[in-house]
Amino acid sequence: MAMEKIRTIAVIGAGAMGSQIAMLCALAGFKTYLQDISETSLQKALDSLKFQMSRRVEKKRITETEYKMAFARMHLTTDLAEAVGTSDFIVEAIVEKLEEKRQLFAKLDELAPKHAILATNSSTIVNSKIATATSRPDKVCNMHFFNPPLKMDLVEVVTGPETSEETARTAVKLVKKLGKTPILLRKEISGFIANRLLGAMNREALSLLEQGIATHEEIDLAAREALGHPMGPFALMDMTGLDVNYYVQLQQYEESGDPLLKPSRILQEKFEKGELGRKSGKGFYTY
Numbered sequence: 001m002a003m004e005k006i007r008t009i010a011v012i013g014a015g016a017m018g019s020q021i022a023m024l025c026a027l028a029g030f031k032t033y034l035q036d037i038s039e040t041s042l043q044k045a046l047d048s049l050k051f052q053m054s055r056r057v058e059k060k061r062i063t064e065t066e067y068k069m070a071f072a073r074m075h076l077t078t079d080l081a082e083a084v085g086t087s088d089f090i091v092e093a094i095v096e097k098l099e100e101k102r103q104l105f106a107k108l109d110e111l112a113p114k115h116a117i118l119a120t121n122s123s124t125i126v127n128s129k130i131a132t133a134t135s136r137p138d139k140v141c142n143m144h145f146f147n148p149p150l151k152m153d154l155v156e157v158v159t160g161p162e163t164s165e166e167t168a169r170t171a172v173k174l175v176k177k178l179g180k181t182p183i184l185l186r187k188e189i190s191g192f193i194a195n196r197l198l199g200a201m202n203r204e205a206l207s208l209l210e211q212g213i214a215t216h217e218e219i220d221l222a223a224r225e226a227l228g229h230p231m232g233p234f235a236l237m238d239m240t241g242l243d244v245n246y247y248v249q250l251q252q253y254e255e256s257g258d259p260l261l262k263p264s265r266i267l268q269e270k271f272e273k274g275e276l277g278r279k280s281g282k283g284f285y286t287y
Helices: 017-027 037-060 064-073 080-084 098-111 165-177 196-209 216-225 233-240 243-255 265-273
Strands: 008-014 031-035 074-077 089-092 117-120 140-145 154-158 179-183
Touching: 008 017, 008 080, 017 031, 017 037, 017 064, 017 074, 017 140, 031 080, 037 064, 037 074, 064 074, 074 080, 080 098, 089 098, 098 117, 117 165, 140 165, 154 165, 165 179, 196 216, 196 233, 196 243, 196 265, 216 233, 233 243, 243 265
Parallel strands: 008 031, 008 089, 031 074, 089 117, 117 140, 154 179
Antiparallel strands: 140 154
16 A cells, blocks of 8 residues: 555544544545544544644644644544545554454454555554454554654554565655654564653652652652653653553563563552543542
């Protein structure tokens, strides 16, 4: 599937990641479907996007015409067949659980045109574990956006053992068309590049907290003031969601069997309490 032939893109999952990825596609001129099983989630996504885009109009980052045209290109639906039936490129952005992704990709394989590329936005699960649920592993890749996609510039494109050169090339070109900067990983590794670096920092930060070395506020302060990070590891985990962080660590632990990668006690406790960060109003900080 050549980049020049992509006209319609579907994004599956209307959470913060999926909705903003869909907005990027609509802004770039593509007919865009945003699909979710929940009508409530779709409405929430639409309200959030309208607020964010109106702010961009106010700040003169986009024009009123660009705003209107982008929303005119976006179609929200709970019908998976409607979303992917005529799509040339599909981005999955659902929960970070392997079995649920495999079930979805099996459905996408049945419903999407044979030429369509199927990309997962997974930040941890390599696409080869998902591609075997389809009859087109050569057209499956990771296309990992960072949170929040509208602001973050980098996108990691990851090829699996069976990902074709054309699929990788098309995904990289699409990232550029969306106004983002791609890096191409030609070899699979769980967590890719950025999240492996971030994961090492998060594990150390959680260990320091569990040992009582310092408070989470002090650890965040050290990251900001001594290392120049825009936010500390605990504030960042709250922003991305402690459930996301928990699932990522659990996936890496189950995949490797390495006890050092097992989710920390504090992280597991907060996950079980529903203290998931900004999305729930409380995580390491209260919002």
